[in-house]
Amino acid sequence: xxxxxxxxxxxxxxxxxxxxxxxxxxxxxxxxxxxxxxxxxxxxxxxxxxxxxxxxxxxxxxxxxxxxxxxxxxxxxxxxxxxxxxxxxxxxxxxxxxxxxxxxxxxxxxxxxxxxxxxxxxxxxxxxxxxxxxxxxxxxxxxxxxxxxxxxxxxxxxxxxxxxxxxxxxxxxxxxxxxxxxxxxxxxxxxxxxxxxxxxxxxxxxxxxxxxxxxxxxxxxxxxxxxxxxxxxxxxxxxxxxxxxxxxxxxxxxxxxxxxxxxxxxxxxxxxxxxxxxxxxxxxxxxxxxxxxxxxxxxxxxxxxxxxxxxxxxxxxxxxxxxxxxxxxxxxxxxxxxxxxxxxxxxxxxxxxxxxxxxxxxxxxxxxxxxxxxxxxxxxxxxxxxxxxxxxxxxxxxxxxxxxxxxxxxxxxxxxxxxxxxxxxxxxxxxxxxxxxxxxxxxxxxxxxxxxxxxxxxxxxxxxxxxxxxxxxxxxxxxxxxxxxxxxxxxxxxxxxxxx
Numbered sequence: 001x002x003x004x005x006x007x008x009x010x011x012x013x014x015x016x017x018x019x020x021x022x023x024x025x026x027x028x029x030x031x032x033x034x035x036x037x038x039x040x041x042x043x044x045x046x047x048x049x050x051x052x053x054x055x056x057x058x059x060x061x062x063x064x065x066x067x068x069x070x071x072x073x074x075x076x077x078x079x080x081x082x083x084x085x086x087x088x089x090x091x092x093x094x095x096x097x098x099x100x101x102x103x104x105x106x107x108x109x110x111x112x113x114x115x116x117x118x119x120x121x122x123x124x125x126x127x128x129x130x131x132x133x134x135x136x137x138x139x140x141x142x143x144x145x146x147x148x149x150x151x152x153x154x155x156x157x158x159x160x161x162x163x164x165x166x167x168x169x170x171x172x173x174x175x176x177x178x179x180x181x182x183x184x185x186x187x188x189x190x191x192x193x194x195x196x197x198x199x200x201x202x203x204x205x206x207x208x209x210x211x212x213x214x215x216x217x218x219x220x221x222x223x224x225x226x227x228x229x230x231x232x233x234x235x236x237x238x239x240x241x242x243x244x245x246x247x248x249x250x251x252x253x254x255x256x257x258x259x260x261x262x263x264x265x266x267x268x269x270x271x272x273x274x275x276x277x278x279x280x281x282x283x284x285x286x287x288x289x290x291x292x293x294x295x296x297x298x299x300x301x302x303x304x305x306x307x308x309x310x311x312x313x314x315x316x317x318x319x320x321x322x323x324x325x326x327x328x329x330x331x332x333x334x335x336x337x338x339x340x341x342x343x344x345x346x347x348x349x350x351x352x353x354x355x356x357x358x359x360x361x362x363x364x365x366x367x368x369x370x371x372x373x374x375x376x377x378x379x380x381x382x383x384x385x386x387x388x389x390x391x392x393x394x395x396x397x398x399x400x401x402x403x404x405x406x407x408x409x410x411x412x413x414x415x416x417x418x419x420x421x422x423x424x425x426x427x428x429x430x431x432x433x434x435x436x437x438x439x440x441x442x443x444x445x446x447x448x449x450x451x452x453x454x455x456x457x458x459x460x461x462x463x464x465x466x467x468x469x470x471x472x473x474x475x476x477x478x479x480x481x482x483x484x485x486x487x488x489x490x491x492x493x494x495x496x497x498x499x500x
Contacts, residue, residue, distance in 0.1 A: 023068040030166035035221035039290040043138040063110040077105035115254035145175035186297035205262040226250035313339040317483035339483035346399030406443040406465035413446035433463040
C-alpha cells in the first residue's frame with residue numbers, strides 16, 4: 001500500500017510540477033501604445049508614450065524567455081512629413097528591412113526604459129528622417145508638420161509563428177499645423193517619508209518614498225515629469241538655496257515614487273553621523289514641457305531623521321517633550337523611555353537637577369559624602385547636595401519609589417528657590433483646593449506657590465496631593481507620569497531661564 005501511495009505522489013509531483021512550470025503560449029493579440037506625444041527639444045524631437053500593462057508583461061516574458069518558442073518584442077515608429085506618404089517601419093525579420101541609420105525607428109522592448117507609470121521615451125534627429133541632412137541641421141517646424149504613429153510587433157526570427165502586430169497608436173502631429181497640449185502647472189509630491197538604512201559596509205544612507213498625485217500621472221503621459229531631492233543638515237542651507245541644480249535628480253529622469261540618497265556620494269557632506277546630526281529632506285517635481293524652460297511643483301512636506309527622545313507619549317505632551325529635548329531637559333535615563341509610565345524619585349531628581357543646570361548654566365561639583373545606602377547615582381547626590389531633594393530617612397533615598405504630586409511640587413519649588421533666589425515666592429492669590437486638608441504641612445507652601453505660577457495645577461477644584469485611601473493607593477492615585485514631570489520642568493525653565 002505504501003508503495004502505491006508513494007508512486008501516486010511521484011506521479012502527481014511530476015505531472016503538476018511540469019504544468020506549473022509550463023512555458024507560456026504566444027499571445028493572440030497585442031494592445032496598442034497610448035498617449036503618444038512628440039515635443040521639440042533643441043535640434044531633436046522627443047517622443048513619449050505609455051506602455052499598457054499587458055505589453056509590460058509581454059516585455060518581461062520576452063526578456064525572461066518565458067514563451068514556449070523564442071520571441072522578440074519591438075516597438076515600431078512610422079512617420080510622414082506634411083501630406084506625404086507614411087514611411088512604414090518593418091520588423092527586423094521582414095524581407096525589405098535594412099538596418100540603416102535613416103528611415104527606420106524601432107527598438108527591442110526589453111531595452112527601453114519605463115517609469116513607474118509605464119511611460120517610455122525615444123528621440124529623432126532630422127538626419128534620421130532625411131538622409132540629405134546632417135548633424136548641423138534641425139527640424140523646420142515653422143514651415144512643416146511631422147506626423148508620427150507607432151505600434152508593437154511580436155516576432156520570431158525562426159518563423160515559428162507569424163509576426164503579431166498591435167493596432168497603431170493615435171497619430172500625433174508636431175509643427176505648423178499641430179495642436180499642442182501645454183502643461184503649465186505641476187502638483188507637489190505628497191506624504192514624503194524617510195528611513196535610514198545601511199549598506200553592506202554599515203554606511204548609512206537614506207530611503208525616501210512619496211505619493212504621486214493623479215495629476216502628475218496624467219501630466220507624465222505628455223511630458224517627462226521626474227523628481228529632485230533637496231537636502232540640508234540641521235540649521236544649514238538647503239542644497240537648492242546654494243545651487244538649484246545641485247539637488248539630486250531622478251535616475252534617467254524617470255517618474256518614480258521612491259529613491260535613495262547618499263549625501264556623501266552627492267558631495268553634500270563628508271560623512272553621515274545619524275546620532276549627532278539631523279538631516280532634512282524635501283522633494284520637488286520637475287517637468288520638461290513641449291516648449292520653454294522646465295516647470296516645477298512646490299516642494300513636498302519636509303521630513304527629517306530626528307529621533308524622538310521619548311516613546312509612547314500622550315498627544316498633549318509631545319509639544320512640551322519636543323521642547324524638553326531642544327532645551328536638553330530630558331535626563332539620559334529617560335531618553336527613549338515610555339513617557340506614560342509613573343516617574344520614580346530617582347528619575348525626578350534627575351529631571352530637577354537637569355532643570356537647575358540648564359537654567360543656571362552651572363553644573364555642581366559633587367562634594368558631599370553619600371549618606372544613602374540604596375543609591376550611588378551622582379545626579380541624586382547633586383540634587384541632595386544643593387538642597388533640591390532629601391532622603392526618606394537618614395540613610396535611604398528609595399530611588400525606585402514612585403513620587404506623588406505634593407512631592408513633585410515640593411522638589412520643583414526647592415529647585416526654583418535655589419535657581420532664582422530673588423524671585424517673589426509669596427503665595428498670595430494662590431488657589432484654594434477642596435482637598436487642601438490632604439496636603440502635608442511640609443508641602444503646603446510649595447504646592448501653593450507652584451499652583452500660583454501655573455507650573456503644576458489641580459483639576460475640578462482638587463490638587464490630588466497624595467493617595468489617602470486604600471483604593472487610591474491601589475490605583476496609583478496622585479502619582480506623576482514622566483511626561484507630566486518633564487512638562488513641569490519645561491514650564492519652569494521657560495519662566496526662569498537665565499536672562500529672562
